[in-house]
Amino acid sequence: KEAGIVFSEVEPEGVDMPFGSTSGAGVIFGVTGGVTEAVIRRISDDKSVAALKSIAFTGVRGLEGVKEAVIPFNGRNVNIAIVSGLKNADELVKKIQSGEKQYDFIEVMACPGGCICGAGQPVTDSEGKKRRSAGLYEADRMSNIKRSEENPVIMALYGGLLKGKIHKLLHVDYQKGSEKHDDNQGMHR
Structure with missing residues (x-):
């Protein structure tokens, strides 16, 4: 309002590049279980449309605070936990520390x-949350690019500007007592 912008009068337009090209896997990062689903898509040997659809029914989707799934991968079962809400995360950590639960992958x-x-979104009820979630899954369904690694903009960045620098610029390691860290938080690149 202070800037004189009336949002109801703003004409929709595309997002500036390179941020305008997304994959369905990238879109669903916004809903709990979306990161896990994107990872499963990435590691799956079966790249068919049927395989993508079957991933949606592995137990990773839904707004529940804690979800568990078992995914076969490379001849073994991968135990997955998906947690949303820090209270649920705290409870899961306690179960892992006590030995009650064990996982290979946790979101x-x-x-x-x-x-x-989240706090950056307008407050809504449970039905509104379901509609938001459904909207992301619909955007994923409509996307021509289903897997993160198939996004041509990302591939161009990886092969060009970021070539040889990907790990240094995009990955962070957390190590307790590390000699290489920022602000004594154990984080280093």
Whole structure:
């Protein structure tokens, strides 16, 4: 309002590149379970449309605070936990520390339901959260690019500007007592 912008009068337009090209896997990062689903898509040997559809029914989708799934991969079962909400994350950590639970892969979203239900979003009820989630899955369904690694803009960045620098620029390691760290938080690149 202070800048004189009336949002109802703003004409929709495309997002500036390179941010305008997304994959369906990237879109669903905003809902709890979306990161896990994107990872499963990435590691799956079967790249067919049927395989993509079957991933949706592995137990990774839904707004529940804690979800578990078992995914076959490379001849073994991968135990997965998906948690949204820090209270649920804390409870899961306690179960892991006590030995009650063991996982190979854990997704944690601080906001219950994922980013679509977070503090940066307008307050809504449970039906609104379901509609937001459904909207992301619909955008994924409509996307021509289903896997993150198939996004041509990302591939061009990886092969050009970021070539040889990907790990240094895009990855962070957390190590307790590390000699290489920022602000004594154990984080280093």
